[in-house]
Amino acid sequence: MKIYTRTGDDGTTGLFGGGRVSKHHLRIEAYGSVDETNSFLGLAIAHAAGHPQADGLVEVLTSIQKDLFTLGADLATPLEARASVPRTTPDQVTRIEAEIDRYEAEVPVLKHFILPGGRPAGAALHVARTVCRRAERLVVALAEQEAVNQQSAIYLNRLSDFLFVLARWANHRDGSGETPWIPG
Numbered sequence: 470m471k472i473y474t475r476t477g478d479d480g481t482t483g484l485f486g487g488g489r490v491s492k493h494h495l496r497i498e499a500y501g502s503v504d505e506t507n508s509f510l511g512l513a514i515a516h517a518a519g520h521p522q523a524d525g526l527v528e529v530l531t532s533i534q535k536d537l538f539t540l541g542a543d544l545a546t547p548l549e550a551r552a553s554v555p556r557t558t559p560d561q562v563t564r565i566e567a568e569i570d571r572y573e574a575e576v577p578v579l580k581h582f583i584l585p586g587g588r589p590a591g592a593a594l595h596v597a598r599t600v601c602r603r604a605e606r607l608v609v610a611l612a613e614q615e616a617v618n619q620q621s622a623i624y625l626n627r628l629s630d631f632l633f634v635l636a637r638w639a640n641h642r643d644g645s646g647e648t649p650w651i652p653g
Contacts, residue, residue, distance in 0.1 A: 485542065486550025495611045500544040502604035507537040509597035516590035522642035523590065529568060533628065536561050540621055544608065548616045557620040565627040569634050576637045581649035587640035594636035601629040
């Protein structure tokens with residue numbers, strides 16, 4: 470199977486279940502940002518792999534990457550399509566909430582806003598968080614125009630919170646302090 474099909478040369482792309490839309494369609498922007506989030510998680514994994522302080526981070530991020538593939542397929546498949554794809558579920562949201570609680574218990578209480586950054590894994594997680602927030606905004610905008618699985622936006626909302634906690638956790642574990650933002 471060749472990677473190129475030439476079917477998108479006219480500026481359109483196919484959706485699961487049929488139909489074609491412009492490559493700048495809000496649905497494509499939404500699942501493209503989910504894919505971008507997933508790629509930054511891959512970067513965080515590359516930085517964390519083999520690092521003694523990473524303790525389980527690679528496994529957690531790999532699990533999230535799998536969820537994001539499901540979410541991408543969910544968004545790429547209109548609800549009215551006849552195609553059968555896995556959909557994002559409330560159980561996935563609940564699992565993320567449990568992970569937030571687990572990792573947040575290991576970081577100092579936040580007393581100020583912090584500047585994103587730190588060591589490579591933490592910095593990559595901060596970037597993933599901001600891209601995830603964009604994906605969430607795009608899914609919310611899409612939901613104002615078309616029917617989408619409401620769990621998609623909920624999952625992205627929790628995931629961005631989790632990525633913030635994970636960035637703090639990775640930096641804390643790696644001995645990188647946080648830089649507070651103090652106006653003035």
